[in-house]
Amino acid sequence: MSEVCCGSQHPHPHPHPRLILPNFLSPQECEELQFIHKSSSTVGYRPNVFSTTLSHLIATNSCHFLIPFIPIRERLKDKVEEFFSCEYELFIEFTALISWSRGSSIGWHTDDNRPYLKQRHFAAVCYLNNYAKDFNGGLFRFQDGDPVSIMPRAGDVVMYTADQRNIHSVDEITDGERLTLTLWFTRDGSHDEDVKLVSLLSHHLLHNDMAASYLPVPASTHMYWFSQDQASSYQFGFNICWARLHILGYDISISQHSTCDSDVSELIVKPVKLVRGDELLDHEFVNILHALQVIHFYCWQGSALKTKALDMDMKLLKLSDEHREKINSLKSVLMNDEDLVLKVFRSVSLEENGGICFDWMGIVAATSAWEDYVTKLSKQIHLQLPYWRMHESIYMVQLDE
Ligand SMILES: O=C(O)CCC(=O)C(=O)O
Numbered sequence: 001m002s003e004v005c006c007g008s009q010h011p012h013p014h015p016h017p018r019l020i021l022p023n024f025l026s027p028q029e030c031e032e033l034q035f036i037h038k039s040s041s042t043v044g045y046r047p048n049v050f051s052t053t054l055s056h057l058i059a060t061n062s063c064h065f066l067i068p069f070i071p072i073r074e075r076l077k078d079k080v081e082e083f084f085s086c087e088y089e090l091f092i093e094f095t096a097l098i099s100w101s102r103g104s105s106i107g108w109h110t111d112d113n114r115p116y117l118k119q120r121h122f123a124a125v126c127y128l129n130n131y132a133k134d135f136n137g138g139l140f141r142f143q144d145g146d147p148v149s150i151m152p153r154a155g156d157v158v159m160y161t162a163d164q165r166n167i168h169s170v171d172e173i174t175d176g177e178r179l180t181l182t183l184w185f186t187r188d189g190s191h192d193e194d195v196k197l198v199s200l201l202s203h204h205l206l207h208n209d210m211a212a213s214y215l216p217v218p219a220s221t222h223m224y225w226f227s228q229d230q231a232s233s234y235q236f237g238f239n240i241c242w243a244r245l246h247i248l249g250y251d252i253s254i255s256q257h258s259t260c261d262s263d264v265s266e267l268i269v270k271p272v273k274l275v276r277g278d279e280l281l282d283h284e285f286v287n288i289l290h291a292l293q294v295i296h297f298y299c300w301q302g303s304a305l306k307t308k309a310l311d312m313d314m315k316l317l318k319l320s321d322e323h324r325e326k327i328n329s330l331k332s333v334l335m336n337d338e339d340l341v342l343k344v345f346r347s348v349s350l351e352e353n354g355g356i357c358f359d360w361m362g363i364v365a366a367t368s369a370w371e372d373y374v375t376k377l378s379k380q381i382h383l384q385l386p387y388w389r390m391h392e393s394i395y396m397v398q399l400d401e
């Protein structure tokens with residue numbers, strides 16, 4: 001796709017100020033953000049939508065995942081300011097990874113269409129996966145002007161004003177999961193997202209005993225509970241962390257779990273082990289989120305990990321019938337509607353494991369490579385935070401090694 005631009009720099013303001021930039025994000029950036037979303041998302045603000053906000057990452061002891069967003073947020077803000085001729089005037093108002101699954105859609109609207117959204121002046125939507133390959137449906141449409149529609153392609157970005165000049169919609173997703181990084185921008189400094197994030201980060205890292213650790217801490221249970229009718233109780237639905245492992249072919253086993261245990265909020269904070277078929281990897285993950293992060297890290301980095309030599313000091317155990325029964329009883333608590341899991345998360349392509357064949361050695365390698373990765377990001381957060389606090393702004397601090 002070539003660059004499409006209907007700008008505001010012309011002598012007569014364009015009726016539909018918008019810009020489409022192909023390949024604005026690299027494939028690597030898209031994959032890293034996809035990894036973060038698939039291992040950290042919560043149920044979203046609309047039916048069949050999932051989201052990962054930066055404040056949620058901080059709240060779940062995963063603030064190191066902010067690092068990959070920083071250069072991208074800067075580039076997007078620079079581009080929006082340049083294109084809409086408002087250099088040094090804008091603040092990022094909100095940043096989120098948002099995924100839409102089967103059944104979700106949004107009709108004609110503007111992005112400032114609620115009293116509490118009036119501060120939104122510009123939007124930038126970055127597509128992180130591909131129409132027809134990762135999902136079907138989900139075309140973006142502008143009501144007036146060109147382009148009439150956009151077929152999401154990983155790396156492409158669309159930027160537009162949040163007002164009546166850019167009324168748009170998204171077709172219903174009919175299959176798969178459609179993923180974006182979406183940012184809104186404002187001229188109103190009192191809605192600067194950075195100020196809120198720096199305050200949350202300071203509080204979290206300075207007053208939290210977990211500060212030294214990079215292990216995820218789950219948010220409250222309802223944030224991971226998917227049900228067709230969001231208002232319904234825990235009767236029908238599933239825990240999305242569990243479901244994301246399930247569609248990749250994994251089960252989990254909770255060692256301290258007794259068959260009569262049925263409190264989801266207690267279950268999701270307990271240590272877990274990974275199961276596949278009738279094999280159990282004898283390695284304890286601190287909780288289900290930790291296991292999910294390692295598995296999605298494996299999906300992301302799988303083939304690159306394989307070349308590394310490693311010592312296998314983790315044992316594989318054969319599942320006993322009794323053990324299998326326990327896993328099934330756990331399943332009935334964390335997922336009592338399996339058809340719904342498949343409907344929501346089944347992927348269009350068969351490349352969910354990053355196109356690599358499963359093997360336990362790969363998972364073992366991913367466990368330690370994941371640790372190296374998050375340790376590195378954690379260090380960067382700790383080094384940069386003092387500067388962010390000084391400026392109440394999140395930016396790439398150039399630090400000499
Ligand atoms: O994901 C998209 O293409 C646009 C989503 C949208 O319109 C919105 O979140 O307001």
Ligand SMILES: [Fe+2]
Nearest residue numbers: 109110111168
């Ligand atoms: Fe929108």
